[in-house]
Amino acid sequence: MENYIESKNKFKYDELGEIVRSNILLFLINYKHQSKDQNIDESVSDTPSDPRIFEKYQLYTNKPYGKRVLKMATQRKDTLHLNFKHIMDFNEDLAQVISNNFFRVEMFIRMAAQDFIGIVLPEIVKRSDGTDNIFFISIYNAPV
Numbered sequence: 001m002e003n004y005i006e007s008k009n010k011f012k013y014d015e016l017g018e019i020v021r022s023n024i025l026l027f028l029i030n031y032k033h034q035s036k037d038q039n040i041d042e043s044v045s046d047t048p049s050d051p052r053i054f055e056k057y058q059l060y061t062n063k064p065y066g067k068r069v070l071k072m073a074t075q076r077k078d079t080l081h082l083n084f085k086h087i088m089d090f091n092e093d094l095a096q097v098i099s100n101n102f103f104r105v106e107m108f109i110r111m112a113a114q115d116f117i118g119i120v121l122p123e124i125v126k127r128s129d130g131t132d133n134i135f136f137i138s139i140y141n142a143p144v
Contacts, residue, residue: 016101017108023094024112029119031090032062050074056121069120078135080113084142099143113137
């Protein structure tokens with residue numbers, strides 16, 4: 001399914017947005033903590049007590065964003081927090097595009113987060129009534 005932005009009552013394909021979406025998804029799937037910042041995020045260091053989530057938690061030993069999704073599920077949160085410095089370490093060009101075009105690409109970053117959450121823990125993407133849960137992103141450590 002293609003994604004579009006509204007422009008003068010017509011819909012137009014946003015190639016830049018789709019590029020950001022696919023690259024953010026790659027980032028979320030593949031980013032690993034470097035040894036120097038292994039414990040940089042205290043909020044994801046706690047092991048979950050739910051056995052279903054604990055089993056998946058072991059798959060994300062060095063992958064902080066997989067851990068964050070699992071932590072979100074145990075805490076019933078709906079926001080995935082992204083460290084801009086991690087994005088910069090992963091792909092400087094992507095970080096630059098986000099920095100220069102944030103309002104244009106923010107919805108594509110959210111869509112990538114939704115895709116990633118569906119990969120890590122598909123059972124939290126749908127509500128009990130069959131509608132999709134809505135997830136949000138926050139980006140911190142971004143340049144001012």
